[in-house]
Amino acid sequence: MRHSSARINIGILIIVLLAIIQSEGLLVSGINFYARSTGEDPIEAHEKRLKDLKSILPSQGVIRYMTDDKYYKKRFKKNHPAFPKFNALGQSFHELPPKVFAKPSATQAYLLTQYALAPLIVVNTIDCDLVVGNFYSGISIPEFSRQHHVILVKDLGSGVMLFRRESR
Amino acid sequence: MMPLLLLSILTSLWIGFCFLSVSWEDRKSGHAYLFLKCCLAVGVGLGISSCCFFLWLLLGGSSGSSFAMMETALLVIFTWIYFRRIRARNCAKEAVLLPSSDSKPKTQKYLAIAFYAAFICALVSFVLYSLVHPHGNWDAWTIWNMRARFLFRAGAQWEAAFSPLMSFFHTDYPLLIPCLVARCWHYIGHETMAAPVFVSALFTFATVGLASSSIAVLRSGSQGYLAGLVLLGTPALIQNGTFQYADTPLGFFFMATLVLFSLHDSSSSRSCNFLFLAGITAGLSAWTKNEGQLFVASILIARFALVFPAKGWRAYIKEMRFFAMGLFPLLILLIYFKIQLAPPSDLFTTQDARSILEKLTDLSRYIQIIKAFMIETLQHFGHGIVFAPYALLLGVRIHAINRLTIYLCLLVLCLMLAGYFSIYVITPYKLTWHLETSLSRLLVQLWPSFVFLYFMTVNTPERSSLSLDNGSVGPSSTSGVLK
Numbered sequence: 338m339r340h341s342s343a344r345i346n347i348g349i350l351i352i353v354l355l356a357i358i359q360s361e362g363l364l365v366s367g368i369n370f371y372a373r374s375t376g377e378d379p380i381e382a383h384e385k386r387l388k389d390l391k392s393i394l395p396s397q398g399v400i401r402y403m404t405d406d407k408y409y410k411k412r413f414k415k416n417h418p419a420f421p422k423f424n425a426l427g428q429s430f431h432e433l434p435p436k437v438f439a440k441p442s443a444t445q446a447y448l449l450t451q452y453a454l455a456p457l458i459v460v461n462t463i464d465c466d467l468v469v470g471n472f473y474s475g476i477s478i479p480e481f482s483r484q485h486h487v488i489l490v491k492d493l494g495s496g497v498m499l500f501r502r503e504s505r
Numbered sequence: 506m507m508p509l510l511l512l513s514i515l516t517s518l519w520i521g522f523c524f525l526s527v528s529w530e531d532r533k534s535g536h537a538y539l540f541l542k543c544c545l546a547v548g549v550g551l552g553i554s555s556c557c558f559f560l561w562l563l564l565g566g567s568s569g570s571s572f573a574m575m576e577t578a579l580l581v582i583f584t585w586i587y588f589r590r591i592r593a594r595n596c597a598k599e600a601v602l603l604p605s606s607d608s609k610p611k612t613q614k615y616l617a618i619a620f621y622a623a624f625i626c627a628l629v630s631f632v633l634y635s636l637v638h639p640h641g642n643w644d645a646w647t648i649w650n651m652r653a654r655f656l657f658r659a660g661a662q663w664e665a666a667f668s669p670l671m672s673f674f675h676t677d678y679p680l681l682i683p684c685l686v687a688r689c690w691h692y693i694g695h696e697t698m699a700a701p702v703f704v705s706a707l708f709t710f711a712t713v714g715l716a717s718s719s720i721a722v723l724r725s726g727s728q729g730y731l732a733g734l735v736l737l738g739t740p741a742l743i744q745n746g747t748f749q750y751a752d753t754p755l756g757f758f759f760m761a762t763l764v765l766f767s768l769h770d771s772s773s774s775r776s777c778n779f780l781f782l783a784g785i786t787a788g789l790s791a792w793t794k795n796e797g798q799l800f801v802a803s804i805l806i807a808r809f810a811l812v813f814p815a816k817g818w819r820a821y822i823k824e825m826r827f828f829a830m831g832l833f834p835l836l837i838l839l840i841y842f843k844i845q846l847a848p849p850s851d852l853f854t855t856q857d858a859r860s861i862l863e864k865l866t867d868l869s870r871y872i873q874i875i876k877a878f879m880i881e882t883l884q885h886f887g888h889g890i891v892f893a894p895y896a897l898l899l900g901v902r903i904h905a906i907n908r909l910t911i912y913l914c915l916l917v918l919c920l921m922l923a924g925y926f927s928i929y930v931i932t933p934y935k936l937t938w939h940l941e942t943s944l945s946r947l948l949v950q951l952w953p954s955f956v957f958l959y960f961m962t963v964n965t966p967e968r969s970s971l972s973l974d975n976g977s978v979g980p981s982s983t984s985g986v987l988k
Contacts, residue, residue, distance in 0.1 A: 345966050348898035349612065352731050353619045355891050356738030360626035363740045367630030374637040380646060381639075397662055399670060451674070452646050456659035458670050 383449040389493045390469065391454060399458045401465040402447055403485065403500075404438075405472045446471055470498035506693055510700060513692035514707070516580055521550020523583035527590050528778045537729065541718035545764075547711035548757050549782070551704065552789035553579075555684040556838055558691075562656065562663055562684075563841075572691050612966055616730035620717070623737040624710075631706055634747035639698035641705070641749030648675050649751060650701055652683035657690045667846040677847040679839060681793040682751050701749045708754040709746030712953050713737055715757065719764040719957065723771060723907070725965035732960040736953060741885040745949045751794045752946040758790035759800055760953040763917065766808075767910040767961070777827035784831025791839050795850065796925075796950060798839075801832065803920035811912050856933040864931050874929045877940040878922075885945050886952060892959055899964040907961055914958040921951055 394400065438444040438461075450471060451459040459469065468487050470476075473496055478489055487500035525546050557579065561572050640646045651674060655666030666683075667676045682704065689700035713736045721729025736742060746753045762783045769779035787804055790797030805825070812821045848854075864870060882889075903911055925947050932939045 344898045346612075348895045349616070349727070349731065349966055351891050351898075352734060352895055353616065355888055356623050356734035357619060359738035359740060359888055360623040363630045363738075363743055364626040366740075367633040371633040371637055378638055378640065397659060397665060448647050452640075452651050452654070455651055455654040456662065456665050458665065458668055460670050 380449060380452070383446070384453045386495050386497060387450060387453045390497050390499060393491065393499065394454065394457060394467070394469075397456055398467075399460060399465050400454075400467040400469055402450055402459045402461045403468055403470050404443055404446065405474050405476060446473075464502065466502050468500040468502065470496075470500060472496040472498070506695075506697055507699070509693045510689055510697070510703060513689045514703060516576055517550040517554040518546055519550070520553055520576075520580055520583050521546035521548070523580075523587035524553065525549055525782065527583070527586050528782055537718050537721040537726065540714060541722050541764075544711045544714040544718055545761055545782075545786075547707050548715075548754070548761055548789065549785060551685055551707065551754075552681065552758075552785070552792065554688055555681045556792065556835065558684040558688040559680055559838065559842075565661070572688070610727070610967070613727045613730065616727050616734070620730045620733050620737070623734055624713070627713075627737045627743050628710070631709065631743060631747055634744065635702045635706075638747070639702060641701060641747070644751075645701065645749035648678060649682045649749060650686060650698075652676075652678075652680065653686035653690070653701070654696070656680075656683055656687035657696065664846065667848070669848060672848055672851070675851075677843070677850050678751075678794060679792045679797070679842060681754065681789065682749075705746050705749045705753065708757050709743060712742070712753060712757045712760065715760055715764060716953055716957055716960075719760075719767070720960045723764075723767055723910075724960060725967040727967060728960050728963075728965040732956055735889075735956050735960075738888060739886065739952060741945060741949050742952060745946065750946060752950045755790055755793045755797060756950040756953045758786050758793060758797065759921075759950060760957050761786040762790065762800070762804060763910070763914050763954055763957060766804075766913055767907070770909045770913075771906050777824065780824055780827035781831040784828040784833075785835065786831075787828070788832045788835025788839075792835055796921075796947070799924040800917070800921060801836075803917045803924070804828075807913055807916035807920060810916060811909060815909075852928065852931070852933060856931075860933070861931045870930055870936060873936060874926055874940065877929075877944055878926075881940075881944045881948055885948060889955075892963075896959075896963045899966065901963050903962060911958065911961055914954060914961065918951055918954060918958065 438447065447459070447461055450469065454469075467490075468485070470481070478492070478498070481487075482489060482500070485500075486503045488503055490499040490501050492498050522542065525542055529542065554576065557576060558572065561575060566572055566575075640650060652666050656663045659665050665671075682701075685704050686701045689704070690696050693700070713733050716736050717729045717733030719729075720732040742753065742756075765779045765783035765786060769777065769783070772779065783804075787797075787801050790800050808824065808828075809821055812824060925944075929936065929940060929944075
């Protein structure tokens with residue numbers, strides 16, 4: 338009987354030890370994660386980057402997003418000036434962000450822009466009056482404006498620019 | 506800011522507690538019962554608040570104070586009903602006191618210490634992760650918090666959140682979390698990431714509390730602590746909470762529904778109030794995420810498969826009548842949302858029948874999915890391997906009173922897994938990508954219910970000791986504490 342009582346205690350001990358080890362591991366990883374963090378959350382940083390832009394944009398509506406992702410540029414240069422055909426509802430399955438941008442970081446930047454500017458709807462393919470430029474490498478503004486038939490409204494620094502579509 | 510956030514959360518919790526207490530049928534009291542009610546109140550209260558906020562938006566509400574007034578009125582009504590009920594019960598003097606904590610065996614006291622130590626570790630870890638990433642992980646800011654921003658910032662134009670131009674952001678997902686977060690912001694008057702962090706923490710730790718308290722009530726105190734310890738020792742569950750994903754609340758509602766069915770099955774009362782509450786929690790799961798709709802279907806099928814052969818169709822209809830009373834108001838809200846606001850699910854609209862048929866007949870997809878299920882399970886829930894030696898050491902005996910519950914949990918979990926498997930087979934996305942980005946989260950949804958099922962099935966330390974004292978090694982077949 339003593340042997341069987343020990344069996345129950347061993348059973349309990351197995352679960353308790355494992356749970357404690359796992360919890361301690363979780364705590365240690367949490368502490369390390371916190372200690373290694375650089376201070377600013379990348380999402381907060383992106384929101385700060387777009388803060389000035391947000392203040393000059395309308396609070397609602399639809400705006401276009403452009404960036405310097407290589408695949409994105411190539412794809413839309415080819416289709417320009419008549420933007421790709423879309424179904425009446427908006428973006429087709431093939432125009433969803435992961436298929437439009439080459440780099441995951443470019444997709445993330447687009448999604449973060451949408452998150453920061455909500456409830457404005459930020460589209461990456463449809464032609465709109467206002468165009469938000471989010472560039473990570475230096476671009477020639479006159480060349481970009483000529484290529485995409487847009488006029489610079491304001492350069493907000495850090496690669497964030499607001500353009501207006503040229504009247505056709 | 507913090508006092509207003511706390512006020513908004515406490516309002517929800519109190520509404521949930523009063524609502525549950527009024528609907529609660531058992532007259533038993535005790536710490537475990539009270540704790541169980543409090544944990545259920547977290548989900549039910551937050552769920553009611555989310556639905557109220559959505560209704561308020563539909564009725565054209567846009568100013569924060571008018572919503573707070575509406576909710577205060579609801580709070581007063583529920584409080585009044587609750588105290589009337591309490592007075593009536595006190596007059597009847599029927600309350601049955603369960604053994605208090607003073608009579609706890611030594612093992613249970615040690616288990617309590619281990620439980621609270623693990624709880625503190627998980628809580629500190631949760632806070633640290635949330636401090637670094639207050640916006641949560643990818644899906645939190647592309648889906649849940651993004652939608653909350655639309656609901657809060659757009660005022661009367663909140664329906665812009667469901668524009669077809671936003672289809673990439675899963676606008677077909679239900680609104681429990683976005684409505685809750687936007688509701689907190691309405692109370693405070695501005696946005697703060699403390700709101701989604703708080704909501705997520707409540708659901709994460711209420712899941713642990715619910716598993717622990719329900720097992721304590723249905724089986725034994727020691728077993729309850731062990732169930733809680735297993736969940737606290739599941740990093741995937743806690744981390745998913747810090748990600749602010751809807752999978753943790755969904756897992757809470759799955760388990761809450763199964764717990765309420767268990768309470769009904771083990772109750773001596775003929776009343777079906779627990780089924781009414783189960784209908785509400787099942788409905789709230791459907792209001793949390795699309796997988797909740799699969800869960801509702803699984804419950805209906807599993808209950809039919811178990812109750813109809815054993816008790817006949819009359820018993821099944823009676824049960825389902827009460828279940829439907831709780832479920833229907835939420836289903837109506839969900840159907841309205843799906844018809845009026847949400848686009849059709851991208852799983853079916855982005856491919857034709859021929860493409861689906863091709864995928865269904867592709868054996869390699871099945872093999873890939875099975876492999877992924879095995880790998881993800883081992884990677885995130887590999888510590889569940891301890892379940893085998895524990896069951897071997899303490900023994901497994903399905904008690905007559907818990908039989909229906911155990912079979913129900915088992916069948917529902919199998920149906921859910923089959924449902925998830927089928928969706929992966931026909932997914933329009935690249936299968937590898939879809940599995941890598943979602944499977945672990947789906948398993949997190951089911952994990953609390955699995956832990957509940959496991960601890961309902963294995964012998965409790967108390968029962969095993971009792972068997973030893975009686976001179977037999979195997980566990981006795983008498984029913985649990987509720988008898």
